[in-house]
Amino acid sequence: xxxxxxxxxxxxxxxxxxxxxxxxxxxxxxxxxxxxxxxxxxxxxxxxxxxxxxxxxxxxxxxxxxxxxxxxxxxxxxxxxxxxxxxxxxxxxxxxxxxxxxxxxxxxx
Numbered sequence: 001x002x003x004x005x006x007x008x009x010x011x012x013x014x015x016x017x018x019x020x021x022x023x024x025x026x027x028x029x030x031x032x033x034x035x036x037x038x039x040x041x042x043x044x045x046x047x048x049x050x051x052x053x054x055x056x057x058x059x060x061x062x063x064x065x066x067x068x069x070x071x072x073x074x075x076x077x078x079x080x081x082x083x084x085x086x087x088x089x090x091x092x093x094x095x096x097x098x099x100x101x102x103x104x105x106x107x108x109x
Contacts, residue, residue, distance in 0.1 A: 039063035044101030
């Protein structure tokens with residue numbers, strides 16, 4: 001159930017402006033979550049929060065060449081099987097080789 005709900009929230013491919021603190025948030029029920037999307041030459045870094053707790057810092061969405069549109073960018077460890085909130089926040093940081101600070105999400109499961 002949680003996987004389908006998150007897919008609906010993230011199904012629109014969201015490309016957010018390259019601004020510090022741009023955020024995408026979704027609620028889900030489950031014991032695990034994955035951030036799935038493309039890695040690209042102009043993409044930056046984002047922080048990942050679960051239930052308002054920082055769980056991953058400066059997750060790099062950069063790739064030297066355009067790649068698959070459905071790569072696993074980040075995956076949680078095992079969570080309590082209950083309701084959670086996932087937030088992905090652009091940090092304004094980027095890989096030194098990146099040409100920008102964009103990021104995108106195809107889905108989250």
